[in-house]
Amino acid sequence: MTFNDNARIDTSKVQRRRGSRAAVVGGGSLIGVLVLFLASQLLGFDLTPLAGIVGGGNQSSEEVMNSDDCKTGAEANTNDECRMIAATDSIDVFWNGQFESGYRKPGVVLYTGSTESGCGTASNAVGPFYCPGDESIYVDTSFFSLLRDNFGASAGSLAQMYVLAHEWGHHISNITGQLSQVGNDTGPASGSVRLELQADCYAGAWVKDAATIPDQNGNTFMKPVTREEIADALNAAAAVGDDNIQKRSGQRVNPEAFSHGSSEQRQRWFETGYEQGANACDTFSVPASSL
Numbered sequence: 001m002t003f004n005d006n007a008r009i010d011t012s013k014v015q016r017r018r019g020s021r022a023a024v025v026g027g028g029s030l031i032g033v034l035v036l037f038l039a040s041q042l043l044g045f046d047l048t049p050l051a052g053i054v055g056g057g058n059q060s061s062e063e064v065m066n067s068d069d070c071k072t073g074a075e076a077n078t079n080d081e082c083r084m085i086a087a088t089d090s091i092d093v094f095w096n097g098q099f100e101s102g103y104r105k106p107g108v109v110l111y112t113g114s115t116e117s118g119c120g121t122a123s124n125a126v127g128p129f130y131c132p133g134d135e136s137i138y139v140d141t142s143f144f145s146l147l148r149d150n151f152g153a154s155a156g157s158l159a160q161m162y163v164l165a166h167e168w169g170h171h172i173s174n175i176t177g178q179l180s181q182v183g184n185d186t187g188p189a190s191g192s193v194r195l196e197l198q199a200d201c202y203a204g205a206w207v208k209d210a211a212t213i214p215d216q217n218g219n220t221f222m223k224p225v226t227r228e229e230i231a232d233a234l235n236a237a238a239a240v241g242d243d244n245i246q247k248r249s250g251q252r253v254n255p256e257a258f259s260h261g262s263s264e265q266r267q268r269w270f271e272t273g274y275e276q277g278a279n280a281c282d283t284f285s286v287p288a289s290s291l
């Protein structure tokens with residue numbers, strides 16, 4: 001989606017960190033990053049610490065940066081990090097309006113290389129993720145290049161913001177208590193799959209209303225979404241479907257190992273949120289045949 005040039009962005013909702021890039025298999029090769037990312041997605045837990053162990057690299061101290069250079073919609077339209085900062089503001093305003101009480105915004109950390117989180121080391125080896133331990137979303141914006149170059153996904157503006165909105169969906173599931181009900185099970189109707197599909201649905205719900213959400217001055221953040229942009233987001237959703245990841249890693253498709261849902265499911269639940277809103281996103285109450 002495109003931001004209105006005159007939209008004013010509250011940059012205080014995002015922390016930006018700069019540090020050294022973590023060493024990975026093969027001396028930091030993209031292949032090593034991809035291997036760890038695929039393995040983490042398939043196994044359902046963070047293999048990031050192996051990056052430093054196998055590569056033998058060290059993490060240097062990191063610097064917290066301010067976001068004073070990302071205050072307008074015009075800047076968000078031309079810079080990946082500014083786009084994430086602007087999307088953070090929009091998504092936060094949207095979800096605050098969905099709760100009569102009890103809403104709390106997550107932390108959002110944009111970083112390069114690797115950084116520490118309440119759930120361990122964050123790096124692009126596992127992609128963007130939500131950590132319930134510190135209720136924060138971690139995004140290395142270089143992930144978007146990996147998504148495009150290695151998974152065949154578009155990395156257009158809405159595809160990027162879909163990733164952030166999906167992780168924000170996990171925070172909403174945490175607030176409602178549904179996240180805590182999910183164990184480490186896998187399978188086509190597992191709690192893990194239901195959680196991921198709910199996050200896709202919540203992302204679609206934000207996109208549905210994104211063009212109506214006002215900034216701090218009462219101006220709307222974004223222009224109306226186009227069908228091409230929706231297709232861009234759906235392409236990203238399909239790229240991270242379990243069946244697609246299994247195929248690209250040279251495995252046969254095994255639904256019993258699913259932890260995120262198939263490409264078709266992820267697209268369909270995003271569209272459900274986009275067409276019907278957040279109230280249609282209770283994936284935990286539908287039968288397996290309807291997932």
